[in-house]
Amino acid sequence: MIIDANMYWLPQKVFTDKEIQNEFLRSAPRKFGTKMYMETSENHIEGAGKIVVERPVGYPGLNYDSTDYRIDKQLNDLKEQRIDTGILKLPGCQEWLSLELCRLFNDEMAKHIAESQGHLKGLAVVPPYADEETLYELERAISDLGLSGIQLSAHYGSYYLDDEQFRPFFQKINELKVPVYVHHTPVPVDYQSIYQYDNLRRTLGRNIDQVTAVGREIFSGMFEELPNLKLIHSMMGGGIHTYMNALFPEDSGNGRFDDRSKLFKKYFQENIFFEMSHAQPWGKIQLETAVKLIDSDKIIYGSSYPVKNSWFTEGSAFVQELAITEKEKNELLFKTADTLYNLHLCESN
Helix, strand or coil, X not given: CCEEEEEECCXXXXXXXXXXXXXXXXXXXXHHCCEEEEECCCCXXXXXXXXXXXXXXXXXXXXXXXXXXXHHHXXXXXXXXXXXXXXXXXXXXXXXXXXXXXXHHHHHHHHHHHHCCCCEEECEECCCCCCHHHHHHHHHHHHHCCCCCEEEECXXXXXXXXXXXXXXXXXXXXXXXXXXXXECCCCCCCCCCCCCCHHHHHHHHHHHHHHHHHHHHXXXXXXXXXXXXXXXXXXXXXXXXXXXXXXXXXXCCXXXXXXXXXXXXXXXXXXXXEECCCHHHHCHHHHHHHHHHHCHHHEECCCCEXXXXXXXXXHHHHHXXXXXXXXXXXXXXXXXXXXXXXXXXXXXX
């Protein structure tokens, strides 16, 4: 069995309902250098088109095509690639959504999943603040709508998730024991040196965002207070496993580094998980190394569907070809995601 734990989705209403579309486009924080707009062709058909996100303005980082999120297309693609279950999430725009838009998206996500007859699951979206209405929507999305976890951005504005303003929100998640998927944003907080070049902005920038996010979460000590919190980071956490020995030194020497390595490793092992976002670009050796360093029960497979067709159509086969055990392959492709998101798919098949 295979779970694709990173499939992007937007409700069709952002393309077909002009009022909702305008509200969605207005949600992008232009005053902080993010621009979102609808792009159409000369042969534009009502309800068709592409939404483009530029960050900074003039440098496209995300785009959403209306044809990519139809349920008939998603189910057909899953069937063709023999993917049993896809987990849906928003494609990077959750950083700036209002609570009102989150409610709408959660309702539409639940309807979309219901139409899939069990082939799709989904993650709820709420702003990471602990006011009464937000916490109500958090519980409603999980308990009433049956969504499988929460999705957050790696940072909100210039604040990463270890910031104290988010702590009351995470206290509630810690209480509910709900898994949290942490998605990279179009660029990290500090991006001035990388934004001019596409590959630096789009790839290195997102890895920097993830490494920074994971590192801050571990070194902040937030997991001491929130032991039940499970954060699943995209982009393999920016490849943070390659820095493990340097970040968690056994002997820092001369007091230059914080050498509480056992404590930091404990957080890394118990509270942080990773989603590939996507298999092939990492390369065979790099993924095999990740399995050796951080174990297959901490990594889940995701294709970033529908960003690049080959990542989806060839991604699971790429994992099958890794020089790792069959048990490890099963954990990467199915078991770890099934356990983290409490899907219980083994029991239902």
